[in-house]
Amino acid sequence: MPDNYTGYKMDTNNTNINFSEEALQLMHKIMRRYPEGRQKSAILPLLHIAQAESEGWLSAPVMDKVAEILKVQPIEVYEVASFYTMFNLKPVGKCVIEVCRTGPCWLLGAEDIVKFIERKLNIKEGETTADGMFTLKTVECLASCGSAPMMQVGEKYHEHLTCEKVDELLDDYRVNTNEHISHWAKDKIKA
C-alpha cells in the first residue's frame, strides 16, 4: 500500500440511500450489543438488513451507507459483502435460488438439480430470468447435508430435492412471489 494512502474516499452521493425507519432502528439496536468502538462486529446483520431493504442486492452506495452507519471505511464493508455468497453484488430476481454444490449434495444429485433449473428457467447459473423473477446461484454447504440435495430460497430450506419437487416449487414461487424474498424477511425488520 503506498505511503500516501489515506483510505478509501466515502461516496458522499449516497444521501439518496434511505433505509426505512424500522430498519435503521433495528440496525442501531443490533449495534448497541457491542462495546463502543466495536460496532463493526454488527456488519453481517446490517448487511442482511440493507440487502432486504434494497431489492435483494447491495450496490456500492448501499454498502457505503452501511459503512457510514457503522463508522468504518467502505472497503471494510466491501470485503465482507464480497466474501459471502449470501450477499448479492448485482441486481437479482425476486426469488434467488441457492443450490448447495458441496460434496454430499453433489453426490446425491445437485448437478442434475442445477441442470434441471437451468433448462426450466432458460438461464445459466449466476443469471436472472428475463422477467426478473428468478436468479440461480450455487453455493457451498448450507449445513443440511443429511437432507441432500437441498437448496435455499430466502430463509427457507428445501430438502431431499428431486427434479419433480423442484418443478413444483418453482411453479409455486412464480405464482406466489410478489416482492423480493430475502434472507432477512421484511416482517422481521418491522417486528
Ligand code: FES
Ligand atoms: S453438502 Fe449440501 S448442505 Fe452440506
